[in-house]
Amino acid sequence: MFHLPVSARAVKFALVVAAALAASACAKNGDEAGQFGAGAGAPGSQQDFAANVGDRIFFETDSSELTPTAQATLSKQAAWLSRYANYSFTIEGHADERGTREYNFALGARRAQATHDYLVSKGISASRMRTVSYGKERPVATCDDISCWSQNRRAVTVLSGAPAS
Amino acid sequence: MNKRISRRSLAFGLAATPLIAATARAELVVSLDRANFQPMPIAIPDLQGEGDLGARVAAVIANDLQRSGVFAPIDKRAFIDKAVSPNVMPQFDSWRAINAQALVTGRVQRDSARMHAEFRLWDVASGEQATGQQYTTDANNWRRVAHLIADAIYSKITGAGGFFDSRIVYVDETGPKQARRKRLALMDQDGANVRYLTEGNELVVTPRFSPSSQEVTYMAFAPNGDASVRLLNIETGQREIVGNFPGMTFSPRFSPDGERVVMSLEQSGNANIYTMDLRSRATTRLTDTSAIDTSPSYSPDGTQIVFESDRGGAQQLYVMAASGGSARRISFGQGRYSTPVWSPKGDYIAFTRQTANSFGIGVMKPDGSGERILTEGFHNEGPTWAPNGRYLMFFRDQGGAKIFMADVTGRVDIAVPTPSFGSDPAWSPLLS
Known part of the structure; x- marks a missing residue:
């Protein structure tokens, strides 16, 4: 019924696999700094978070349920955020353009809340996070078909505050 | 003439007075909800006076009425009667000849910062005035006067309320x-x-x-x-x-x-x-x-x-x-x-x-x-x-x-x- 887009999800999946391999390789070397992958960015940096952990999760159409892939990403986020505990962060909820503007503000808020609640369940303090929703006002992918919409149905963890020194 | 200041005038410095027809009220109406509805052909010659202001007012009226879907303004180039005086009875034959059902005549005048405008809506078939009104307002409001005239015409013909002055x-x-x-x-x-x-x-x-x-x-x-x-x-x-x-x-x-x-x-x-x-x-x-x-x-x-x-x-x-x-x-x-x-x-x-x-x-x-x-x-x-x-x-x-x-x-x-x-x-x- 639902046509899985090639782009966003496939890329995401590949990234998760690569990160897992990197993590196991690093564990063997005992390279603690590389625990979350050997990609771009110094360990503990915002780039490290975005590139090696994944700063965003994706949702099905008109849904705020966390997919298994999203849960896996959020578990990694929680591990990283536990280690680099000086960061506070904002969870931005977003929707695709296939919904009305006002409903999408509420839908984006639901997605941000689902993300928030999952991170709390993984031991991250709620006092470090805030949630906002941009509805469909801030798309990252701008074509008019399903391959873009799937990238826009997202919750993004945006770091702020001082990183651990 | 029956002088009446409308409620509208109070907030906007706008006075509106009906122009009373000498003859009985004409039956120039359309039924909007009829299945075989056809837009009413209407002739809107330039209002007289004040350089191109009369033409600009007429253009705003025509655009409003066209966009409503209720009227089909007739191309001015088809008009036989090119200069329409608001002071004399229109030559209805020349409007019947181009299949106009309704005709709008009027004039605009300006003195210092004030603008005066008047219009009459005519039933071309019967040769009777359907409605008419005059307005006095700030000259900057000329587009609003045009919308008010379009609203008066739309309301007269359809029986529905106006919506152009919005x-x-x-x-x-x-x-x-x-x-x-x-x-x-x-x-x-x-x-x-x-x-x-x-x-x-x-x-x-x-x-x-x-x-x-x-x-x-x-x-x-x-x-x-x-x-x-x-x-x-x-x-x-x-x-x-x-x-x-x-x-x-x-x-x-x-x-x-x-x-x-x-x-x-x-x-x-x-x-x-x-x-x-x-x-x-x-x-x-x-x-x-x-x-x-x-x-x-x-x-x-x-x-x-x-x-x-x-x-x-x-x-x-x-x-x-x-x-x-x-x-x-x-x-x-x-x-x-x-x-x-x-x-x-x-x-x-x-x-x-x-x-x-x-x-x-x-x-x-x-x-x-x-x-x-x-x-x-x-x-x-x-x-x-x-x-x-x-x-x-x-x-x-x-x-x-x-x-x-x-x-x-x-x-x-x-x-x-x-x-x-x-x-x-x-x-x-x-x-x-």
């Missing part, structure tokens, strides 16, 4: 799609006189007029992403946040008496509907669900609210008392229903309906019966009613949102010109 507040959109700059903009109903109300440094959406058209309520984002309902006084520029709510507020609209704003408050992923009394600042919660309750709209008498909710699983329309409490679902067709708007006449609720691949704009009666889809396609969203309850504007996104106007019969579907992309149109009441 404004639209909307969201002007510029820049790339992933980072649109959004500003509140104000324009006349025909797209003229665009004026920007915000600077574009904040993301702003969903403006709505107060009943006096002097204030706008809308949703705005602070730079950190916190979003709240605001009030803006159009004349003074004064802005304020409505209430101090512990979450995102959105989807604001005024009550018909202008004393309250109804809106949604989002908390922990749920959205419920609240009102705030603008004088006492007291807030009242109207819904209490774990669903998304939003897009409220008052009935014109203020006793009921229609809104959308996904409490039953998907977005549908519900009606409840204005004091809240139990709600009854009114939408039962195929798809998801959202953004309900109660007609100012009370007879219809307009909405956005979303099916698998399309977004349509439709209307239904307040009990949910009589549903009709007026336009449907890739994207159509957010209807707003004209003051006479016969037309809707909405936005249609075809690689960038633009504003369109349709009528409740489905015959009219035309673009409303805006300088750049535009969305979230909201129609004012008739100006006063």
